Amino acid sequence: MKPNMKRIPVREQDPKVRATNFEEVCYGYNAEEAQAEASRCLNCKKPKCVAHCPVSIKIPQFIEQVKLGNFAEAARIIAEDSSLPAVCGRVCPQESQCEGVCVLGIKGDPIAIGKLERFVADWSRANGIKLADKAPSNGIKVAIVGSGPAGLACASDLAKLGYEVTIFEVLHKAGGVLQYGIPEFRLPKKDVVEAEIDNVRALGVKIETNVVVGRTITIDDLFDKEDFKAVFIASGAGLPKFMGIPGENLNGVFSANEFLTRSNLMGAYSAEADTPIYTGSRVAVVGGGNVAMDAARTALRLGAETTIVYRRTEKELPARVEEVHHAKEEGIDFKMLTSPVEILGNEKGWVTGLRCIKMELGEPDDSGRRRPIPIAGSEFDIEADVVIMALGTSPNPLIANTTKGLETNRYGCIVADDLGATSRPGVFAGGDAVTGAATVILAMGAGRKAAAAIDEYLKK
Amino acid sequence: MYKIVKKEFLTPIICLMEVEAPRLAAAAQPGQFLIVRAREQGERIPLTICDYDKEKGTVTIVTQIVGASSRLICNLDEGECFTDLVGPLGIPSEFVEWKDEEFAGKKFLFVAGGLGTAPVYPQVKYLHAKGANVDVIIGARNSELLIFEEEMGKVCDNVYICTDDGSKGVKGFVTDMVDKIMAEGNTYDQAVAIGPMIMMKFATKTMKKYNIPLTVSLNTLMVDGTGMCGACRVTVGGKTRFACVEGPEFDAYQVDFDEAMRRQAMYKDLESEADHKCKIGLHE
Ligand SMILES: Cc1cc2nc3c(=O)[nH]c(=O)nc-3n(C[C@H](O)[C@H](O)[C@H](O)COP(=O)(O)OP(=O)(O)OC[C@H]3O[C@@H](n4cnc5c(N)ncnc54)[C@H](O)[C@@H]3O)c2cc1C
Ligand SMILES: Cc1cc2nc3c(=O)[nH]c(=O)nc-3n(C[C@H](O)[C@H](O)[C@H](O)COP(=O)(O)OP(=O)(O)OC[C@H]3O[C@@H](n4cnc5c(N)ncnc54)[C@H](O)[C@@H]3O)c2cc1C
Ligand code: SF4
Ligand code: SF4
Ligand code: FES
Numbered sequence: 131m132k133p134n135m136k137r138i139p140v141r142e143q144d145p146k147v148r149a150t151n152f153e154e155v156c157y158g159y160n161a162e163e164a165q166a167e168a169s170r171c172l173n174c175k176k177p178k179c180v181a182h183c184p185v186s187i188k189i190p191q192f193i194e195q196v197k198l199g200n201f202a203e204a205a206r207i208i209a210e211d212s213s214l215p216a217v218c219g220r221v222c223p224q225e226s227q228c229e230g231v232c233v234l235g236i237k238g239d240p241i242a243i244g245k246l247e248r249f250v251a252d253w254s255r256a257n258g259i260k261l262a263d264k265a266p267s268n269g270i271k272v273a274i275v276g277s278g279p280a281g282l283a284c285a286s287d288l289a290k291l292g293y294e295v296t297i298f299e300v301l302h303k304a305g306g307v308l309q310y311g312i313p314e315f316r317l318p319k320k321d322v323v324e325a326e327i328d329n330v331r332a333l334g335v336k337i338e339t340n341v342v343v344g345r346t347i348t349i350d351d352l353f354d355k356e357d358f359k360a361v362f363i364a365s366g367a368g369l370p371k372f373m374g375i376p377g378e379n380l381n382g383v384f385s386a387n388e389f390l391t392r393s394n395l396m397g398a399y400s401a402e403a404d405t406p407i408y409t410g411s412r413v414a415v416v417g418g419g420n421v422a423m424d425a426a427r428t429a430l431r432l433g434a435e436t437t438i439v440y441r442r443t444e445k446e447l448p449a450r451v452e453e454v455h456h457a458k459e460e461g462i463d464f465k466m467l468t469s470p471v472e473i474l475g476n477e478k479g480w481v482t483g484l485r486c487i488k489m490e491l492g493e494p495d496d497s498g499r500r501r502p503i504p505i506a507g508s509e510f511d512i513e514a515d516v517v518i519m520a521l522g523t524s525p526n527p528l529i530a531n532t533t534k535g536l537e538t539n540r541y542g543c544i545v546a547d548d549l550g551a552t553s554r555p556g557v558f559a560g561g562d563a564v565t566g567a568a569t570v571i572l573a574m575g576a577g578r579k580a581a582a583a584i585d586e587y588l589k590k
Numbered sequence: 591m592y593k594i595v596k597k598e599f600l601t602p603i604i605c606l607m608e609v610e611a612p613r614l615a616a617a618a619q620p621g622q623f624l625i626v627r628a629r630e631q632g633e634r635i636p637l638t639i640c641d642y643d644k645e646k647g648t649v650t651i652v653t654q655i656v657g658a659s660s661r662l663i664c665n666l667d668e669g670e671c672f673t674d675l676v677g678p679l680g681i682p683s684e685f686v687e688w689k690d691e692e693f694a695g696k697k698f699l700f701v702a703g704g705l706g707t708a709p710v711y712p713q714v715k716y717l718h719a720k721g722a723n724v725d726v727i728i729g730a731r732n733s734e735l736l737i738f739e740e741e742m743g744k745v746c747d748n749v750y751i752c753t754d755d756g757s758k759g760v761k762g763f764v765t766d767m768v769d770k771i772m773a774e775g776n777t778y779d780q781a782v783a784i785g786p787m788i789m790m791k792f793a794t795k796t797m798k799k800y801n802i803p804l805t806v807s808l809n810t811l812m813v814d815g816t817g818m819c820g821a822c823r824v825t826v827g828g829k830t831r832f833a834c835v836e837g838p839e840f841d842a843y844q845v846d847f848d849e850a851m852r853r854q855a856m857y858k859d860l861e862s863e864a865d866h867k868c869k870i871g872l873h874e
Binding site for chain 1: 613614617622627629631632633634658659662673674675676677678679813814816817818819820821823825830835849852853856857
């Protein structure tokens with residue numbers, strides 16, 4: 131029988147309605163839809179999809195179980211390789227990973243692997259499936275710095291091996307970018323992020339919030355004073371970049387991190403929160419990644435007319451395809467091949483607009499993408515009372531500055547080998563802190579590799 | 591949890607609290623701050639670490655009621671807990687790096703405006719203990735807003751008091767007092783001014799006349815306090831700096847105070863809206 135080439139559509143909130151609320155955009159599959167979609171999978175002998183998942187989830191095997199309706203078994207198979215499936219199913223750039231190479235994608239629609247993964251994770255949470263038990267303790271303490279995906283993944287694996295794991299987190303809530311960066315409408319906090327973190331806690335992992343490693347306690351103190359035998363640094367890449375153009379310190383100019391942290395971590399989108407957020411009525415967001423999309427769609431939901439300004443073309447937008455599609459549906463205006471040269475302000479020091487220049491694409495640069503070059507004399511102004519800079523982030527230097535002998539490169543990233551070992555014995559690192567801003571699943575993968583390497587190191 | 595073990599109103603709008611935070615107390619140094627949240631929905635509010643007791647594992651904070659969040663903080667009672675408390679944040683004062691023998695013979699002048707007296711205290715205490723000479727000017731709008739006068743007296747050489755209305759000490763601003771004691775022939779190796787932004791701006795103008803190096807501690811708006819958001823950015827020496835991780839102390843002569851004051855007032859109108867209502871009608 132010929133496989134069905136068409137993907138089972140996933141139900142979503144109506145774009146007009148969702149543009150005014152913070153509830154999740156995508157409803158996900160129900161059991162029936164999931165089984166129908168799963169039955170399209172060819173269960174390939176040499177599945178390319180698995181090779182392109184950074185944590186090598188056994189995709190055909192779990193999908194087979196979905197097809198048969200054995201959802202708990204599917205959840206168990208996924209749990210062997212991932213501790214955050216409800217998150218990854220929602221935020222992985224599937225089109226360039228697992229789904230991008232699915233054989234069905236050659237002639238038709240690839241299997242909706244992410245949506246199936248999400249279905250299984252949501253189902254298993256709703257049905258209270260317990261996926262792993264607390265292992266008997268081996269009494270050896272390991273410290274993890276940062277509670278983002280890299281830290282959580284490393285912690286789960288080590289806890290399953292019997293280590294006594296403590297995660298130290300500087301913010302008041304665990305989750306890293308999942309908590310402070312990615313908005314509720316894409317990744318619900320209570321039902322998804324906090325629930326998955328609770329699963330990690332259930333393995334015996336302790337999470338201590340409000341601890342700045344490097345200030346409250348140093349890496350050396352962790353070894354010398356608190357008897358930790360190894361440390362995994364997963365402190366992410368949280369330092370926002372600005373462009374260095376005139377007007378960037380005007381009132382009304384925010385980094386995407388500030389805007390999103392106010393809205394997500396501090397809950398400023400809801401009336402109950404004490405933290406204020408300022409959106410004005412016209413927002414210009416500079417950048418083209420997931421962060422830019424999230425900031426723009428948050429601003430839109432807070433009532434502003436929103437424009438995204440990006441210096442290359444739509445083809446080069448680094449954001450997930452699904453997010454760009456959703457952003458457009460919701461009515462965000464995209465200005466491509468446009469780059470800001472100055473932020474304009476009034477006499478009181480508040481933003482009034484963004485002066486931009488038109489760009490054209492030239493020769494490919496180091497990244498292989500065609501380099502945008504300004505077109506002389508093409509300046510024009512966009513009206514705006516808020517400008518949000520979403521230009522990327524780099525690692526925070528605090529830990530490197532307070533830890534002797536920890537090597538970093540010229541971008542401020544901690545230098546670590548493939549397994550996470552740094553220049554200091556017993557100190558491992560992974561995730562955005564090592565690679566610079568990347569993805570949830572790559573950070574998780576790094577956390578898992580480091581867990582194995584730490585186990586190896588401590589067994590010696 | 592971060593339990594309040596002692597609470598005392600120093601004036602009707604300024605409240606001192608001693609809070610349990612053993613790790614933080616063990617690590618704290620002069621010039622650093624912490625961030626508290628008074629309740630689950632609370633804002634992250636930066637406050638200077640005004641004193642610390644490493645043995646008891648407590649830190650002292652002094653909060654002035656200026657808006658909703660500082661009021662919430664001051665409404666907590668002895669025995670109650672802060673939902674969150676994190677620190678120490680920021681870079682310690684430069685002299686923390688000095689060797690013991692460097693302090694002898696050094697003369698410091700501290701200029702404290704209003705609540706700024708509280709953050710000045712741990713620095714003065716530290717320097718005094720190390721053997722430096724320290725004079726302190728404390729200025730306030732009126733005698734009721736003067737704090738730490740007595741405690742300061744115990745840890746420095748001279749305390750000069752001035753009030754805007756003359757209700758205590760000399761009538762006049764702290765800058766007038768600086769002129770007065772300089773006219774009396776005093777000289778200093780280093781000055782430090784901490785208080786409202788506008789007071790630091792004028793202290794900087796005044797001190798420049800006497801060519802004395804001056805440090806200020808910038809109380810910008812902050813969200814995370816860890817270098818992640820840029821809400822705290824200030825222009826120092828023509829460069830954008832993040833006050834929470836590169837400060838809060840900076841060379842006063844390099845600071846763009848006008849920009850800093852404008853940025854600090856960014857949410858003023860928003861905050862004063864009587865009921866900060868959800869704009870999109872999620873929670874009616
Ligand atoms: C707005 C936004 C949207 C994104 N969207 C996507 C997406 O759709 N798909 C995707 O795959 N990726 C996305 N990403 C990227 C992805 O979130 C990150 O690559 C990933 O979270 C990195 O994980 P991490 O564990 O290395 O670091 P983080 O998630 O950054 O976590 C690091 C944690 O360490 C803590 N920390 C830092 N310093 C210290 C210290 N000194 N002491 C204690 N704790 C410390 C931080 O507070 C933080 O909680 C997005 C990122 C952002 C900002
Ligand atoms: C490093 C640092 C150390 C600080 N130390 C102390 C301290 O020891 N004790 C103390 O009482 N306060 C201190 N502050 C100031 C304190 O954080 C603010 O007063 C507080 O955030 C105001 O919150 P609110 O909700 O009560 O007032 P809001 O309603 O937010 O503001 C009320 C008024 O205060 C102004 N304001 C807002 N934030 C600040 C600020 N950061 N500094 C000055 N004015 C502000 C507003 O423009 C407004 O006019 C410090 C700030 C920083 C950055
Ligand atoms: S974790 Fe990401 S890449 Fe791997 S299968 Fe799931 S969605 Fe695909
Ligand atoms: S490549 Fe596609 S069809 Fe083949 S196993 Fe993977 S998901 Fe199924
Ligand atoms: S307060 Fe966020 S970077 Fe300083």
